[in-house]
């Protein structure tokens with residue numbers, strides 16, 4: 001799968017449609033969305049408008065917990081995205097009857113409706129339960145990861161399954177303190193790149209798949225221009241010193257459990 005793509009969290013339908021079209025026309029091959037983002041229909045339109053053929057695009061989405069027991073959830077997702085298959089479908093949260101959601105993914109995988117199975121935001125006991133009970137192990141996990149939080153425990157747990165990490169908030173959701181860490185400014189000068197490009201290159205060399213969000217056409221272009229330089233082992237070690245083992249979003253069990261009852265209303269999705 002592609003190692004870099006576009007994330008569409010918090011994008012309005014109009015922004016998502018334009019960003020997806022611009023990204024694909026600029027050479028992106030991976031687009032990530034979710035039922036909860038309420039922009040799957042717009043993502044589908046952006047794909048069509050780009051003129052890029054579907055088989056050149058790696059498309060991922062996520063099932064929200066209130067859909068885990070809805071047997072039409074996968075077909076409805078495909079319909080909103082106006083596509084016959086997904087390259088990757090995640091269950092979005094370790095909430096409610098998440099194994100029912102996972103069984104839907106396994107069924108869809110066997111039927112060829114999805115080409116890979118993913119989980120998102122799993123860790124600890126929930127991750128272990130899922131790994132113990134899964135008939136098909138997850139191929140990708142999407143979790144918060146960036147130079148301040150490198151997901152060492154989850155990486156270690158999943159190493160034996162070959163599960164790839166897809167990093168959300170790869171730029172700390174645009175946090176200027178992270179982006180402007182002196183180590184990134186120094187390396188940006190050395191390689192004639194931007195601080196963001198250095199961070200994205202670091203993700204790639206960590207083995208992470210990365211999906212920075214952007215609606216800015218210039219950012220979209222520069223974010224994928226990271227294949228013409230390589231950070232040295234010493235530079236990767238220098239960057240590891242900014243790790244604070246701190247994340248921007250600390251999961252709260254009560255809130256995560258409540259997601260199972262948070263119904264999505266697709267009737268107004270544009």
Ligand SMILES: NC(=O)c1ccc[n+]([C@@H]2O[C@H](COP(=O)([O-])OP(=O)(O)OC[C@H]3O[C@@H](n4cnc5c(N)ncnc54)[C@H](OP(=O)(O)O)[C@@H]3O)[C@@H](O)[C@H]2O)c1
Pocket residue numbers: 006007008009010032033092120121142143167168169170171172173174175196211212213214215216219220222223
């Ligand atoms: N599974 C989950 O629970 C979960 C949770 C959160 C996010 N995600 C996924 O992860 C993706 C990425 O997260 P995110 O979009 O919230 O955060 P992010 O990628 O860490 O940061 C996005 C922010 O960085 C800015 N940015 C992007 N490129 C830039 C550049 N070259 N220079 C300066 N600023 C730049 C963007 O502003 P501009 O628009 O101005 O460029 C935007 O404000 C999401 O879109 C979504 O697909 C998943």
